[in-house]
Amino acid sequence: QALRQISQRTISTASRRQLENRVSENQKLFQEDNGLPVHLKGGVKDALLYRTTAGLTVCGTICALYYLLVSSLPKKPN
C-alpha cells in the first residue's frame, strides 16, 4: 500500500514538461514551410553542430592529405 503511494508521487511542473509527449510540437517545427533542409531545421544548435563538423572534417582532410604527401616523399640522405 505504502509502496504504491510512493511510486505514484507527482512530479513538479518544471520537470513534468520533460516527460510529456512533445512529438506534436516537433512535428509542427519540422513541417514549417521555411525552405530549410532537415539538417538545419532545428534552429541555431543545428547550425553550430554543422559548422563544427564541417570545420573538423575539412581541416582534417587537408591535414591528412598533407601528411600522406609528406610520408610518400623519399627521405634524402646526406
Added chain:
Amino acid sequence: MAHQAHSYHMVDPSPWPIFGAAAALLTTSGLTMWFHYNAPYLLIMGLLSTALVMFQWWRDIVRESTFQGHHTPTVQKGLRYGMVLFITSEAFFFLGFFWAFFHSSLAPTPELGGQWPPVGIKPLNPMDVPLLNTAILLASGVTVTWAHHSIMEANRKQAIQALTLTVLLGFYFTALQAMEYYEAPFSIADSVYGSTFFVATGFHGLHVIIGSTFLFVCLLRLIKYHFTPKHHFGFEAAAWYWHFVDVVWLFLYMTIYWWGS
C-alpha cells in the same frame, strides 16, 4: 507548394554522406599516423568527426520519420530490406573469423605442439564467466522480445521496463567480458590461439557495444513517445541486430570457448 505523387522519400540535400567519407579518411590515415609515427591527432579528429556525423545523420532520420512523416509503408519496406542485407553482410564478416579459427584448430601445426589448445596455453573455463555471459545474452533476447510485445500492445510502462532491462544486461555482458580480458592468462600475442580468440571475441564485443547503444537510443525514443504500436521500425531493427549479436555469441561459445578448450 507541389506535393509528391509517389510513396517514396526524396531526401533533402545533406552534407553527412560526404562528411562521413571524410571522417573515414581521417580515421584510417589517423590510424596509420598513430601506428607509424606515434601521432594520435589525426585519429582523434577522425573518431570525433565520425561520431558527430553519426549523431547528426541518425538525428535527421528521426526527424524525417517521426516529425515529418516520410516513412510510408513503401519506405519502411526498403529500410527492412536494407537492415536484413546489412546484418547478412555482418554474418559473412564473422564467418571469416570462424574460418580462420577452424583452419588453425582442426589441424594444429608442430609449432603449436600438434595439439589444440596449443602447448602452454591455459584456456578459459567455459563453465565459468563465459557460461554466465551466455545466460545474460539469452535473457536479454527474452527481455527485448517482451519489450517488443509491450510496444505492440501499447503498454508503455512495461515496454520501458523491458527495454531498460535489456540495455542493462548488455552493459553487464560488456563489463564481465572486459574483466575476463583483463584477467585472461593468455594475450593476443600468444600464438594463433590468442589471435583467433581475441579478434573473434573482440569484434563480437564491439558489436555488443554497438547493439547496446542502438537499444539505448531506442529506449530514449520510447520514453519520448516516438513509437506507435503499429510503427516502430527503429526498435525492430535494433532488436534484429541484438538477436544477431546473441547468435554470434552462441557460435563463439560453442566453438572457441567450449570445443576449443
